[in-house]
Amino acid sequence: MIEYPSILLSLITLPLLGILVIMVLPQNQINLVKTVSLTTSLIIFIISILLWLNFDLSTPKYQFVEHFFSVPYSNINVFIGIDGISLFFVLLTTFLIPICLLASWDSIKFSIKEYNIAFLFMGSLLICVFTVLDVLFFYIFFEAILIPMFLVIGIWGSRERKIRASYQFFLYTLIGSVLMLLAILTMYAQTGTTDVQVLTTITFSQDLQFFFWLAFFASLAVKVPMLPVHLWLPEAHSEAPTAGSVILAGILLKMGGYGFLRFSIPMFSHASIYFTPLIYTLSALAVMYTSLTTLRQVDMKRLIAYSSVAHMGFVTIGMFTMNLQGIEGSLFLMLSHGIVSSALFLCVGVIYDRHKTRIINYYSGLTVSMPIYSIIFLFFILANMGLPGTSSFVSEFMVLTGAFKSNVFITILIATGGVFGAAYSLWLYNRTAFGNIRLTYINNFQDIDRREFFVFLPCIIIVLIMGIYPEIFLSIMHVSVQHLIEQIY
């Protein structure tokens, strides 16, 4: 194996270099700015594929480990590294950032430089979140994402309720996360280290584990989002610009799941097993309730946002089944949902760019006026439903298998919830694409152009590959997930 120097460090610093280059470009050459940012993000994506190619899938140890920095006068040395669980999150991030930048090529009309800077900065922070092997700095980067996301929703969002949406997003996330800060500080005070590789070998006492697990739960449950604290997600999604929704649904939600897998389950195993009924209840309720709520929505983005909550319900159930199929299913579902949901938001973005409305009532008969678009839309709707041949079928099937081993009643509930998933997905497509065109509302048509087609094409290819031959992806996860399960028991 060739020794590549510091792939992860380059993944973190290249977006920052791109930001520096963009900052000095003149304001009147906007196309140059957009091209530079797109090129930077594509270079980062190609470098991250090197991670996948050189990944050793026979060991659960962290790979590509480098020393990031150290906080002096304290025992905090921050390392970055990936293992089978975090590899695909890094790849998902670097895959989605160029898609976001490409998707917002024409739709953002003001402050384009600042927009691209915000997205590249978020890319860098996200890679830090998924690779840093230190609890305190995971928290710092986890929270630092709030600032650019808050600005993206507030400044470039659609007009009506964006302030309320950004407030809700910010404050919901902040409340949970400050409790996580206290837990991390107590962990540091008790053990004297914040290194993940050391902390996973330590068993805390039972009461302390309960407090830690609950504090982490408060924060990660808001991020995932789980049922009582999911209200920020529909608001944030419907008010964010298209690319903002893509990043939000695609990656920010996965930070919660990643937090559960990396911190809650290995470090606080006893508490995780104790609180599993809580997670099961909330997730099953989430799946059923949000799927039913979806049927009532009139705003397309809100509909897809609620369906995101339902999918993340599946994810959390899969994670807490504590067996191989369940956890791999939840990981795979996170990846698949990252691509499918992002593509659905991009679809809604396409027609929003043209007609400036997201209300379902105005749209009908899109197969007549935009045939290529409606094929792509159909593909992703079927993927959202869990059609066999797409990635979400594989993942949902694995989650159901894992959950069946753990608790039969929950499996029956969420399988029923999967049926509702089919209901709302098909109904959305039925109302918007089939039927006759409503000329009283919409009478200018244009099918998708080449740029938008190339935004969707990678997503389609990846979803199909993941659905037909998932072993390419799953083979990397086997050893790490098995190691995780062994750590629990």
Next chain:
Amino acid sequence: MNFFNLFENDFLVILPEFFICIAIIFLLSYGVVYSTSTFYNYPILSVNISWLGFFVLLISFFLCLNNCLSSMIIFNNLLIVDSFIIFIKSTILLSSIFCILISLNYLEYNKINSFEYTLLILLSILGMLLLVSSYDLLSLYLAIELMSLSFYILATYKRKSEFSGEAGLKYFILGAFSSGLLLFGSSILYGFTGMTNFEDIAKLLLGIGVIYDTLSYIGIFIGILFISIALLFKVAAAPFHMWSPDVYEGSPTPITAFFSVVPKIALLALYVRLFFYAFYEFIPLWQELFLICAIISMIWGSIAALSQKRIKRLMAYSGIVNVGYMLVGIASGTITSIVGLLMYLIVYITMTIGFFSFILGTQHYKTNYLNVFLIDLKNIGKTQTILGISIFIILFSMVGLPPLAGFFGKMYLFFSVMNSNLYLAAILGVLSSVVSAFYYIRMIKIIYFENSKSFTLYKQMDKNNSYVLTISILLLIIFMISSDALLLNCHRCAMTLTI
């Protein structure tokens, strides 16, 4: 005490204060003689004396840093100087230098022509420097009175505004009341112990827990209780905070900046000296008292600030919340908590000075009006980009969001609090910081997201204000990247308290 001892060590150690004292006398006579001279046509000397005061403080800052002796107890056990005290003194002098710089523009445009402004500030700084060095209940009281009397007059400095007069009167009445409480507590303490020196009291109170139910213990308990409550009045901790929103709002804005920053440094250093050294045996008393006051401060301050529409009142309530955090730091009672407290204090004063220099620097073009209401801040982010970015850094730092500097201050503070097992205070502290995040975010919203059709035209920020704002932003960014220099310094100072 030998008379000649006085000139051997004592004046050397007390040189900064001595220099300020002589400088005040000289500046006063200079001001009186020249501002009433007909030869120069009754010149207005306020800015002139402000610059001279700036240089006085700068020189005394350098004198303070270059002191040649280590820990000394001087003036017949009335004052003490050690490296903790020197750190606090240099912080006080540096922040008051910044406060004078940002007030120069205000003095010109609001036609404050009397030169005594700077002299009163210098007098109050003299009082504060003596306060942090005090080692005896008598010198404590005298220094607090010197500091507070100058503050009362400074609060009413704008003679044409009745707001200002009301502020000064409220401050005077409550300040005099709390000084009375302080005297009462000191005299009870003297009555039951027979001594006023901190070192003697510390040695007397060692192991006093054994005589728990005797009259002496109860007497000393009541004395310490009154002293603590009087000092809590001075620092505006809830439930003794009622004066602070009105005083902060009514005083002229540079005086509000001065009030928010500098007395808190002096009083918190005094708390450390008093409660960690003299009254440490009574820790069950003052730890619970400070915890209750801190929790009430944090909750009350953050909730009350939600409905404020004026900037200065908002900063007053935010000051109450921050004092709450610092009181939790003191209540923890360990050396790590002093380190956390000092870190948080330095970050807090940097952010507050930056914020006030922003407020004082943005003057409307025609009317020379400073922003009073929150709505006045609208759309600054769109019209003036770099100013918007600066205030953005300051406000997000105040929220305590990583990776900015305010987060690191809070992290060190809450780390020490969790270490001392004060879980309820830590949880309420972080929850109140979320509530207070709301009004800071509201300011960001008004600056960046407000959809109003009118943009205010601002004058270009004057040179001194822009220097201060730049220095505070630079310090915040440096804290963000590496806080080890500050941490090491705070740790060294905290360790000297153990000697």
